[in-house]
Amino acid sequence: MAGREAAKNVLRTQRIELPSWAFGNSGTRFKVFAQQGVPRDPFEKIADAARVHAHTGVAPTVALHIPWDEVEDYTVLARAASDAGIALGTINANVFQDDDYKLGSVTNPDPAIRRKALDHLFACVDVMDRTGSRDLKLWFSDGTNYPGQDDIRARQDRLAEALAAVYERLSADQRLILEYKLFEPAFYTTDVPDWGTSYAHCLRLGERAKVCVDTGHHAPGTNIEFIVAFLLREGKLGAFDFNSRFYADDDLIVGAADPFQLFRILFEVKQAGGLDQDSGIAFMLDQCHNIEPKIPGQIRSVMNVQEATAKALLVDTEALAAAQAAGDVLGANGVLMDAFNTDVRPLLAELREEMGLDPDPMAAYARSGYADEIVAGRVGGNQAGWGA
Ligand code: AOS
Ligand code: ZN
Ligand code: ZN
Numbered sequence: 001m002a003g004r005e006a007a008k009n010v011l012r013t014q015r016i017e018l019p020s021w022a023f024g025n026s027g028t029r030f031k032v033f034a035q036q037g038v039p040r041d042p043f044e045k046i047a048d049a050a051r052v053h054a055h056t057g058v059a060p061t062v063a064l065h066i067p068w069d070e071v072e073d074y075t076v077l078a079r080a081a082s083d084a085g086i087a088l089g090t091i092n093a094n095v096f097q098d099d100d101y102k103l104g105s106v107t108n109p110d111p112a113i114r115r116k117a118l119d120h121l122f123a124c125v126d127v128m129d130r131t132g133s134r135d136l137k138l139w140f141s142d143g144t145n146y147p148g149q150d151d152i153r154a155r156q157d158r159l160a161e162a163l164a165a166v167y168e169r170l171s172a173d174q175r176l177i178l179e180y181k182l183f184e185p186a187f188y189t190t191d192v193p194d195w196g197t198s199y200a201h202c203l204r205l206g207e208r209a210k211v212c213v214d215t216g217h218h219a220p221g222t223n224i225e226f227i228v229a230f231l232l233r234e235g236k237l238g239a240f241d242f243n244s245r246f247y248a249d250d251d252l253i254v255g256a257a258d259p260f261q262l263f264r265i266l267f268e269v270k271q272a273g274g275l276d277q278d279s280g281i282a283f284m285l286d287q288c289h290n291i292e293p294k295i296p297g298q299i300r301s302v303m304n305v306q307e308a309t310a311k312a313l314l315v316d317t318e319a320l321a322a323a324q325a326a327g328d329v330l331g332a333n334g335v336l337m338d339a340f341n342t343d344v345r346p347l348l349a350e351l352r353e354e355m356g357l358d359p360d361p362m363a364a365y366a367r368s369g370y371a372d373e374i375v376a377g378r379v380g381g382n383q384a385g386w387g388a
Contacts, residue, residue, distance in 0.1 A: 267336070
């Protein structure tokens with residue numbers, strides 16, 4: 001087993017970004033179950049995110065979603081975040097929740113609607129200029145429901161044109177992160193359905209265009225760690241949207257459905273240097289807590305990523321390389337499984353104590369009284385945006 005101290009040193013510097021929308025009410029198209037005490041505005045979302053960081057020590061940024069987190073002055077919001085001990089992170093654009101986008105946003109056959117979508121993307125870059133965010137994350141719901149509905153190649157041309165315009169608008173220290181998703185809401189064709197499409201567009205755009213891998217956005221059975229390894233090798237992995245799925249884009253707590261898959265992904269990341277502080281990979285959560293409480297849901301998610309990372313760091317890579325070179329199939333597999341089957345919770349508890357944190361973040365949050373405080377202090381909290 002690789003060194004515990006070396007593993008702790010990496011875990012200490014790990015950074016996981018929280019999504020602002022995880023703190024608001026969310027649900028499915030059947031029902032949104034409202035919870036008491038949820039944030040009423042972006043400032044309260046930031047306060048909740050700061051609580052998650054206070055208990056975990058590794059979640060110092062929160063991603064915003066425009067317009068769900070729209071405020072008059074983003075410098076004020078950025079200051080509120082820094083006063084709370086965190087910072088604003090990735091800006092997520094929204095060109096999917098407007099009647100005009102029924103047939104698509106940047107790939108819409110109507111040039112006026114394409115213009116409207118592009119203007120929103122430019123407005124998101126304006127927000128980044130004020131928040132100091134590095135990344136603009138783009139997910140397009142664009143696609144078609146029926147064969148013949150629109151020209152597949154023409155839609156790719158429109159997409160490429162919009163992406164080029166946005167990329168051009170970015171400053172030298174800003175990046176475009178293009179997310180893909182197999183289907184939903186479009187059911188026949190999706191304009192960015194897979195990593196290959198995202199990669200091809202990013203390749204044309206340039207160095208600062210990278211792919212976002214949302215772990216819930218693949219067909220069942222897809223080998224996600226292969227995609228991750230490939231993109232890392234090409235220098236094109238920009239970000240993760242971590243979550244769990246059983247069936248489709250379930251947005252459940254990361255590591256809940258398949259902790260082994262999360263470990264395999266993080267092992268590939270680690271092997272390619274992706275855990276180095278300057279790797280440029282944003283490790284984000286993209287989750288909704290429909291039935292569980294939001295803040296503990298986020299704390300648990302951060303802990304799950306930490307546990308999978310710790311296991312990935314404990315893999316004895318020398319023994320693994322030796323077994324691989326010797327063609328020792330079972331030996332190599334055994335080395336990997338030894339690390340995966342290690343209980344890393346004591347190591348993480350030790351690390352938290354060294355970082356001046358409570359070794360048990362869930363219990364510490366429960367004891368803190370914050371949950372009662374927000375229930376008493378916030379009446380009429382907001383929906384995250386989904387289903388709004
Ligand atoms: C949608 O399915 C994607 O996962 C996006 O990342 C989406 O924009 C996000 O969930 C909310 O902003
Ligand atoms: Zn996502
Ligand atoms: Zn998604």
